Amino acid sequence: MSFMKSSASALAILALSATAGAARDQVQITGSSTVLPYSTIVAEAFGENFDFPSPVVEGGGSGAGRKKFCEGVGENTVDIANSSSRISKSDIELCTTNGVTEIMEVRFGYDGIVFASDVNGPEFAFTPAHIYGALGAQVAKDGALVANAAAAWNEVDAALPAQPILAFIPGTKHGTREVFDTKVIIAGCKETGAHDLFLAVAEGKDDKEKAGNADKACMELRTDGKSVDIDGDYTETLARIDADKTAIGVFGLSFYQNNTDKLRVATMNGVVPSAETIAAAEYPVSRPLYFYVKKAHIGVIPGLKEYVTFFLSDEIAGPDGPLAAYGLVSDPELAATQAMVEAETPMGPLE
Amino acid sequence: MTDATAGGLAAPAFSTPKSSLLSQTALVRRRNAAETRFKAYGIAAIVLSLATLGFMLFTILTDGVSAFFQAKLSFPVELTAETLDPQGNRNRDEMAKVTTLGYNKVLAAAFAKEMTARGIAIDGQSDKDVTDMISKDAAGDLRAAVLANPQMVGTTIDATVLATGRIDGYLKGRVTMETAERDANVTPEQLQLADLLREAGILKSSFNWDFITSPDASDQRPEAAGLGVAILGSAYMMLLVLITCVPVGVAASIYLEEFAPKNVWTDAIEVNISNLAAVPSIVFGILGLAIFINFAGMPNSSSLVGALVLSLMTLPTIIIATRASIRAVPPSIRDAALGIGASKMQTVFHHVLPLAMPGILTGTILGLASALGETAPLLLIGMVAFVDNYPGSPPDGFLDPATALPVQVFGWAQRADPAFIERSSGAIIILLIFLVAMNVLAVLLRRRFERRW
Numbered sequence: 192m193s194f195m196k197s198s199a200s201a202l203a204i205l206a207l208s209a210t211a212g213a214a215r216d217q218v219q220i221t222g223s224s225t226v227l228p229y230s231t232i233v234a235e236a237f238g239e240n241f242d243f244p245s246p247v248v249e250g251g252g253s254g255a256g257r258k259k260f261c262e263g264v265g266e267n268t269v270d271i272a273n274s275s276s277r278i279s280k281s282d283i284e285l286c287t288t289n290g291v292t293e294i295m296e297v298r299f300g301y302d303g304i305v306f307a308s309d310v311n312g313p314e315f316a317f318t319p320a321h322i323y324g325a326l327g328a329q330v331a332k333d334g335a336l337v338a339n340a341a342a343a344w345n346e347v348d349a350a351l352p353a354q355p356i357l358a359f360i361p362g363t364k365h366g367t368r369e370v371f372d373t374k375v376i377i378a379g380c381k382e383t384g385a386h387d388l389f390l391a392v393a394e395g396k397d398d399k400e401k402a403g404n405a406d407k408a409c410m411e412l413r414t415d416g417k418s419v420d421i422d423g424d425y426t427e428t429l430a431r432i433d434a435d436k437t438a439i440g441v442f443g444l445s446f447y448q449n450n451t452d453k454l455r456v457a458t459m460n461g462v463v464p465s466a467e468t469i470a471a472a473e474y475p476v477s478r479p480l481y482f483y484v485k486k487a488h489i490g491v492i493p494g495l496k497e498y499v500t501f502f503l504s505d506e507i508a509g510p511d512g513p514l515a516a517y518g519l520v521s522d523p524e525l526a527a528t529q530a531m532v533e534a535e536t537p538m539g540p541l542e
Numbered sequence: 543m544t545d546a547t548a549g550g551l552a553a554p555a556f557s558t559p560k561s562s563l564l565s566q567t568a569l570v571r572r573r574n575a576a577e578t579r580f581k582a583y584g585i586a587a588i589v590l591s592l593a594t595l596g597f598m599l600f601t602i603l604t605d606g607v608s609a610f611f612q613a614k615l616s617f618p619v620e621l622t623a624e625t626l627d628p629q630g631n632r633n634r635d636e637m638a639k640v641t642t643l644g645y646n647k648v649l650a651a652a653f654a655k656e657m658t659a660r661g662i663a664i665d666g667q668s669d670k671d672v673t674d675m676i677s678k679d680a681a682g683d684l685r686a687a688v689l690a691n692p693q694m695v696g697t698t699i700d701a702t703v704l705a706t707g708r709i710d711g712y713l714k715g716r717v718t719m720e721t722a723e724r725d726a727n728v729t730p731e732q733l734q735l736a737d738l739l740r741e742a743g744i745l746k747s748s749f750n751w752d753f754i755t756s757p758d759a760s761d762q763r764p765e766a767a768g769l770g771v772a773i774l775g776s777a778y779m780m781l782l783v784l785i786t787c788v789p790v791g792v793a794a795s796i797y798l799e800e801f802a803p804k805n806v807w808t809d810a811i812e813v814n815i816s817n818l819a820a821v822p823s824i825v826f827g828i829l830g831l832a833i834f835i836n837f838a839g840m841p842n843s844s845s846l847v848g849a850l851v852l853s854l855m856t857l858p859t860i861i862i863a864t865r866a867s868i869r870a871v872p873p874s875i876r877d878a879a880l881g882i883g884a885s886k887m888q889t890v891f892h893h894v895l896p897l898a899m900p901g902i903l904t905g906t907i908l909g910l911a912s913a914l915g916e917t918a919p920l921l922l923i924g925m926v927a928f929v930d931n932y933p934g935s936p937p938d939g940f941l942d943p944a945t946a947l948p949v950q951v952f953g954w955a956q957r958a959d960p961a962f963i964e965r966s967s968g969a970i971i972i973l974l975i976f977l978v979a980m981n982v983l984a985v986l987l988r989r990r991f992e993r994r995w
Contacts, residue, residue, distance in 0.1 A: 235763075249843075451727075
């Protein structure tokens with residue numbers, strides 16, 4: 192036992208000496224793996240052009256990143272949380288209880304979500320109704336809900352190619368899945384009339400709860416192997432499509448743009464996904480990208496304000512910058528965000 | 543068999559052999575066949591595992607060897623004073639206001655000038671085609687070099703810069719004219735230019751030391767990504783694991799083996815150590831986050847925290863190996879030492895420990911090798927990250943953010959650009975070289991110092 196004690200005290204001494212010498216001189220960033228490549232591009236350019244060290248950027252997911260961000264204020268907590276969805280009320284409450292009261296919300300652009308298949312396969316022109324008709328667990332047929340039995344795309348719509356249905360969609364832990372569910376599945380559910388049928392049988396105290404339950408029913412996807420959840424990242428989806436050439440995969444626009452030699456992108460409602468069509472709000476499946484900055488750390492962590500300002504500068508986040516070249520859809524209201532950062536305005540309560 | 547035991551001496555069971563010993567009965571044949579089959583199963587199992595290993599090594603090598611070669615462009619660059627030092631006073635702080643964008647322009651202009659001078663051009667090429675052949679990383683390197691030595695401004699230097707990942711891929715056969723037509727990041731014109739540049743000797747592929755020494759790079763410049771920070775981080779962690787684990791592990795083992803009374807407590811400790819060795823490594827990551835970062839306040843992503851977490855993981859392995867090798871020292875050695883009047887401690891340190899040393903070393907090296915390949919516990923303590931700066935020199939450098947080799951493999955495998963796949967396999971090759979070297983060292987030490995009784 193004495194050795195256990197001595198090893199424990201040795202660790203404690205190490206810990207004390209560690210905290211004594213630790214004055215952090217680099218910005219620490221964590222969060223969404225969708226935002227990660229943008230963050231690393233900026234971090235690298237920041238390290239090259241400033242006398243500050245490059246920020247350390249971690250991935251791991253939006254939700255996990257925001258939780259880490261809300262752990263508290265101080266040098267051993269992160270400065271910035273990247274997020275591919277907006278911060279939630281529960282996150283803000285967690286932040287407040289841990290003393291993170293002033294958060295700056297920075298929206299720096301938009302990301303498109305695209306459907307793509309093997310480059311040598313046929314072309315697809317989708318609508319959300321097609322995707323729902325192919326992947327929903329129950330679909331509307333002659334005014335009644337029936338279990339989905341479609342085996343090929345042309346059974347969903349005669350205009351689509353006669354190719355067996357197989358879709359690789361992001362798993363539920365991904366931020367992308369949320370956008371897929373709301374902008375494609377629920378939209379398609381409403382288009383096909385299935386949502387009304389779900390609503391008619393939905394249980395709930397009031398209309399709002401009923402609508403929520405109908406949405407939930409829409410999000411039930413078929414479980415007979417036609418719709419496959421991918422819990423890994425887009426590289427895994429690409430590898431699966433490579434192995435199974437007839438499959439359709441869901442990707443981020445930037446991932447597709449870096450692999451145009453292997454993938455053929457499908458149109459949605461007749462619109463080809465691109466930075467322009469997303470910025471003009473013509474392409475329906477897109478989402479804003481955010482990062483959240485701990486205001487209490489500005490002035491304490493060297494380079495934090497400079498990094499955020501640099502990130503949002505026109506030469507980086509603007510339409511001709513490296514982020515747009517990588518696939519980010521630049522935010523038309525960038526100037527307002529720049530002014531907000533300059534004034535260090537913390538975000539108000541969520542509506 | 544039954545005959546022999548039941549019959550006894552009076553009635554010899556084999557007095558009338560039914561057949562010759564040389565001819566096989568059905569039973570013997572069956573038994574021999576079973577043995578042959580069993581040997582065949584064994585050989586099949588070995589062949590299968592060797593084939594799997596061979597296949598794995600083959601894929602890794604075919605994918606990864608190309609990461610050690612890199613296309614580079616060499617051409618003279620005039621460091622124009624108007625762009626790089628507008629004030630004209632060679633003051634570093636004022637020159638630092640010129641960003642990499644300015645240096646990009648200088649590089650692009652110099653490259654275009656060289657191409658015109660050498661008469662390299664094709665139909666339908668655009669300015670963008672030409673400037674986009676230079677890696678985005680080049681401007682940053684040039685800026686750092688100029689700021690380190692401001693007197694360079696105004697002179698013409700022979701620059702060797704990285705070509706972009708797609709051009710590099712073309713030289714390696716990953717990118718072809720066919721894929722370039724569909725690829726948004728490269729044009730067929732650029733590939734034709736690359737052919738001409740190669741003939742002119744401007745574009746060359748050479749051994750890529752930068753892959754081993756450079757830090758990681760962002761998704762837009764796979765050609766510049768290297769393992770420098772990861773190798774350094776792994777080396778720091780292994781050193782710290784060695785420093786923390788070996789004294790603690792060996793001391794604990796000696797006490798438990800030689801001094802501790804055999805009672806309920808030591809039994810419980812023994813069971814717990816064995817259990818600890820079987821705990822999934824991610825659990826140690828969670829523990830490390832809770833204790834070292836959140837409670838003790840050590841810096842996130844630092845190699846010190848990584849090493850402590852890996853130490854917790856390696857400690858049971860080392861204790862088990864050390865105890866086994868101490869137990870393998872024959873009791874006669876101890877008895878003899880005690881018999882001529884040595885104290886218990888003298889016996890242990892003069893006789894038992896030196897004899898157990900080869901086993902302890904082997905166990906330690908194998909424990910370190912498994913710690914070297916570990917990613918999961920590092921995930922939670924912020925070491926799976928993009929780290930662009932080298933950690934400082936020890937001891938302060940132990941607190942700087944760093945990554946590790948397996949983490950870099952994991953990180954690159956997730957990147958969008960196909961050029962990162964070869965980098966990922968290349969990193970696996972480096973990791974395997976380290977692991978094989980450590981295992982060979984373990985075998986050699988055992989061979990060299992092993993004693994048999």
